[in-house]
Amino acid sequence: MMWYLVIIKALVPILMLCFPVILILSFLKTPWFKGVCGEFYVHVLAKIHLNKDKYHVLRNVTLPTTDGTTQIDHIIVSEYGVFVIETKNMKGWIFGGTHQRQWTQKIFKYTNKFQNPIHQNYKHVETLKSILELNDRQIFSVVVFVGSSTFKTDMPENVINGPGLIKYIKSKDQSVLFDADVQMILSKIEAERLVPSRKTTRAHIDHVKQIVAEKQTRLVHIGSGVATAIQLSDDRWSQDIEIEPAFTDSWENRSWQIDQVQTKFKDRAFP
Incomplete structure (x- = not known):
């Protein structure tokens, strides 16, 4: 039992040193820091x-x-x-x-x-x-x-x-x-x-998140034309729209985003 405690006692300072290093390295890789x-x-x-x-x-x-x-x-x-x-x-x-x-x-x-x-x-x-x-x-x-x-x-x-x-x-x-x-x-x-x-900055981020949330949930027509709301969880889609949206002035300018949602839904529903 004593050898077990000796090993733990020896590892504690090493872990205490490694933990902040890991945190710092993780922080350096965040999109915010890179930006x-x-x-x-x-x-x-x-x-x-x-x-x-x-x-x-x-x-x-x-x-x-x-x-x-x-x-x-x-x-x-x-x-x-x-x-x-x-x-x-x-x-x-x-x-x-x-x-x-x-x-x-x-x-x-x-x-x-x-x-x-x-x-x-x-x-x-x-x-x-x-x-x-x-x-x-x-x-x-x-x-x-x-x-x-x-x-x-x-x-x-x-x-x-x-x-x-x-x-x-x-x-x-x-x-x-x-x-x-x-x-x-x-x-x-x-x-x-x-x-x-x-x-x-917080207010701007909240504004972008609100727009992202609105874009993630869209109405798509399936088969007979019945409208169904879906929530997209595709990582690439989420990553794409985390950045500030463009062409938010008019519906015509935003129509391409619906095309993307429909395409992604079809890809997931009909592999």
């Missing part, structure tokens, strides 16, 4: 390589919308335009196109479907265009991937890997705003944005 790291990388990149007198960098801007809130990773304001940046911290091979509803991430045998980030950034751009009264020549949607990801399909010029962000921004060298416009835009954004806080 924060990706946004921090873009923020530092912009601060170091862009002239602070010409380019004004705003981070983590939450704006009110008609149906809740929308959260923008970065907004860069300059005389050359307003750059609305959506950041993705991902690794592996990335497949996608401008008009595809979903893009694909592949890491060896692992495959993940995620929402087209160009579509995701659409709502951000449209919200700012409305608030700031800008036209298409004065605002640019930018999607930047950080991490060890590689594009395996041709991407539009505004979808770039991290180091290419500065090159893309500096490629826009035609003045489209006066200095007075730049200052007015900065003032408007500061006036409209919600105060950065845990409460603001």
Whole structure:
């Protein structure tokens, strides 16, 4: 019996050391932490390589919308335009196109479907265009991937890997705003944005979760046309719609989401 107690006594300090290490490693792998790291990388990149007198960098801007809130990773304001940046911290091979509803991430045998980030950034751009009264020549949607990801399909010029962000921004060298416009835009954004806080972030997350819940339960017609409500529990679907939804302005823009629900239901019901 004594040898048993000796072993336990020897293992206790080892377990006490390993437990916090495991917790830290688990935390480092969370989507939240990866997202924060990706946004921090873009923020530092912009601060170091862009002239602070010409380019004004705003981070983590939450704006009110008609149906809740929308959260923008970065907004860069300059005389050359307003750059609305959506950041993705991902690794592996990335497949996608401008008009595809979903893009694909592949890491060896692992495959993940995620929402087209160009579509995701659409709502951000449209919200700012409305608030700031800008036209298409004065605002640019930018999607930047950080991490060890590689594009395996041709991407539009505004979808770039991290180091290419500065090159893309500096490629826009035609003045489209006066200095007075730049200052007015900065003032408007500061006036409209919600105060950065845990409460603001929590409210935005709750709003997104509410939309996710509404999307997960849909009415589909089966056979004779009898409508049945189903709850989708497919992990990939849940992962796809955890991010901020795009095209929430009208039913026409959202109709493709019903097509996806119907397809997934048919796949599950009729293998």
